[in-house]
Amino acid sequence: MVFVDLRDRTAVLQVVIDPRKIPQANDVGLQDCIHAVGIVRERPDNQKNQKMKTGDVELETVQLHTLAKSRVPPFVIENDVKANEELRLRYRYLDLRRGTMQQNIILRYRVVTAMREYLNKNDFIEIETPILTRSMPEGARDYLVPSRLYSKKFYALAQSPQMYKQLLMVAGFERYYQIARCMRDEDPRHDRQPEHTQIDIEMSFVDEDDVFTIAEGMFAHIFKKVMEQELRIPFPRLTYEQAIEEYGTDKPDLRFEMKIRNLKDIFSNKNFPPFKDKKEIRGLVVKNGSKITRKILDEFSETAKKTGLSGIFWTKKEEAFSGSIAKLMDEEIAKKINLEKGDLLLISAGNDKIFSFLGRLRNEIAKELNLHENGFRFLWVTDFPIFEIDKKTGKFTASHHIFTQPKKEDIEYIESEPLRVRGRLYDLVCNGNELASGSIRNHNRTLQERLFKVANMDKNKYTMLLDALEYGAPPHGGIAPGIDRIIMVLAGLTSIREVIAFPKTTQAQGLLEGIPDVVDPKQLKELNITFE
Ligand code: ASP
Numbered sequence: 416m417v418f419v420d421l422r423d424r425t426a427v428l429q430v431v432i433d434p435r436k437i438p439q440a441n442d443v444g445l446q447d448c449i450h451a452v453g454i455v456r457e458r459p460d461n462q463k464n465q466k467m468k469t470g471d472v473e474l475e476t477v478q479l480h481t482l483a484k485s486r487v488p489p490f491v492i493e494n495d496v497k498a499n500e501e502l503r504l505r506y507r508y509l510d511l512r513r514g515t516m517q518q519n520i521i522l523r524y525r526v527v528t529a530m531r532e533y534l535n536k537n538d539f540i541e542i543e544t545p546i547l548t549r550s551m552p553e554g555a556r557d558y559l560v561p562s563r564l565y566s567k568k569f570y571a572l573a574q575s576p577q578m579y580k581q582l583l584m585v586a587g588f589e590r591y592y593q594i595a596r597c598m599r600d601e602d603p604r605h606d607r608q609p610e611h612t613q614i615d616i617e618m619s620f621v622d623e624d625d626v627f628t629i630a631e632g633m634f635a636h637i638f639k640k641v642m643e644q645e646l647r648i649p650f651p652r653l654t655y656e657q658a659i660e661e662y663g664t665d666k667p668d669l670r671f672e673m674k675i676r677n678l679k680d681i682f683s684n685k686n687f688p689p690f691k692d693k694k695e696i697r698g699l700v701v702k703n704g705s706k707i708t709r710k711i712l713d714e715f716s717e718t719a720k721k722t723g724l725s726g727i728f729w730t731k732k733e734e735a736f737s738g739s740i741a742k743l744m745d746e747e748i749a750k751k752i753n754l755e756k757g758d759l760l761l762i763s764a765g766n767d768k769i770f771s772f773l774g775r776l777r778n779e780i781a782k783e784l785n786l787h788e789n790g791f792r793f794l795w796v797t798d799f800p801i802f803e804i805d806k807k808t809g810k811f812t813a814s815h816h817i818f819t820q821p822k823k824e825d826i827e828y829i830e831s832e833p834l835r836v837r838g839r840l841y842d843l844v845c846n847g848n849e850l851a852s853g854s855i856r857n858h859n860r861t862l863q864e865r866l867f868k869v870a871n872m873d874k875n876k877y878t879m880l881l882d883a884l885e886y887g888a889p890p891h892g893g894i895a896p897g898i899d900r901i902i903m904v905l906a907g908l909t910s911i912r913e914v915i916a917f918p919k920t921t922q923a924q925g926l927l928e929g930i931p932d933v934v935d936p937k938q939l940k941e942l943n944i945t946f947e
Contacts, residue, residue: 663774668847704759853894
């Protein structure tokens with residue numbers, strides 16, 4: 416008997432072929448495409464396979480047709496793939512045959528279907544917006560497309576439908592959504608793709624609570640339909656300032672507690688040189704932290720010093736206090752900060768960089784001690800600053816995008832103290848990942864122009880939006896959950912490439928397509944492009 420594991424999108428089925436009746440059974444090779452006709456029968460009890468979804472049955476083959484032979488594949492197509500990612504991307508159509516990849520892509524389809532279901536039910540309509548648009552940077556570099564008909568002129572690929580969705584609000588489509596492809600020519604990063612997909616949502620006559628309610632409802636629906644779980648809504652909220660102060664990041668992972676503690680009052684007057692005259696003295700109380708080894712602490716301390724901080728100082732509470740700041744400790748302090756037997760206290764001192772450093776340390780320790788509880792912990796982070804300083808130019812730039820309305824009480828500081836201006840900006844965060852961003856927009860031209868000016872942006876590029884704001888533009892706001900990242904988090908994966916059918920590498924190459932690549936000189940000529 417010849418046994419073939421026959422796979423389709425739904426499962427693998429054992430196909431049994433008798434080579435005495437069907438001699439070509441002996442020629443069936445791995446990854447051939449076959450058509451088997453037969454009778455599905457129950458397997459004898461001792462041959463049932465619990466590990467297979469179809470393990471109780473098998474197909475007794477009566478007819479067999481080989482529809483197409485396969486070459487020997489360049490890697491073994493199995494769930495637990497051993498091949499390196501480059502090979503998998505080069506032969507993505509084979510990689511996608513693996514059960515795990517099929518599950519990821521099907522999960523993606525089911526989540527997107529649930530999103531559409533929810534929004535359709537809530538009176539939203541799906542509208543497509545252009546991909547070929549004008550170069551209107553929204554915070555990233557544009558991909559440019561040269562025009563053949565208009566020599567030396569360019570289109571740009573849309574970085575998001577931002578401009579159009581605002582125009583749709585002006586046009587009176589007060590509840591819009593779109594599964595939108597966004598193209599941004601940014602520097603490579605491990606979880607970034609030159610093109611990503613988001614579910615872009617915009618609504619008129621709303622404030623933050625309305626947008627949150629829709630997004631929370633949509634996620635609750637996804638969890639119910641796809642994950643078969645009840646998601647607790649509403650999600651908790653933290654302002655940006657609180658998030659940085661308590662978790663050292665604007666994407667806090669709430670699967671474990673361990674907030675950053677302000678220890679300045681307790682330790683600034685201890686006459687301990689590394690803490691002396693430091694703007695910030697902050698630390699972490701690591702519950703049952705005795706397992707953190709000296710080596711790890713030394714490594715962190717080195718990183719802290721490289722960051723410009725005073726290093727990491729620590730004490731463990733056992734019978735007595737041990738560690739580099741044991742002599743600063745007493746029972747009263749321990750009580751104040753809830754440092755109990757077996758706990759570890761880590762402290763650093765320095766400038767504002769302490770927050771992001773302790774935020775990273777917090778995450779590392781949680782990994783080390785396995786502190787993450789199971790499940791999904793969502794939260795909103797709100798009130799982000801509108802501007803930040805661009806590290807390269809030293810000038811003000813929009814921290815998310817410039818179409819955000821400043822908080823009313825901060826409007827007066829737009830020109831005088833830009834960094835103090837908070838926006839009606841929000842992110843949705845889950846398990847330490849930013850899953851969505853959005854804001855309440857400016858529907859007033861003058862205000863929008865003031866923001867462009869501070870961010871050194873050329874308002875003339877955005878004339879179509881600015882003009883539209885002069886024709887009775889309704890107040891509006893929206894959000895854009897990133898689909899790649901959502902699927903990655905729901906599937907418990909760490910790379911977005913695992914949930915995209917045909918991704919690019921971290922270096923923005925398409926290994927399957929062999930792109931970017933040179934083009935025919937004739938094409939360049941038509942576009943009037945020459946190279947030096
Ligand atoms: N257009 C924004 C983005 O792509 C999302 C939004 O503000 O709605 O990040």
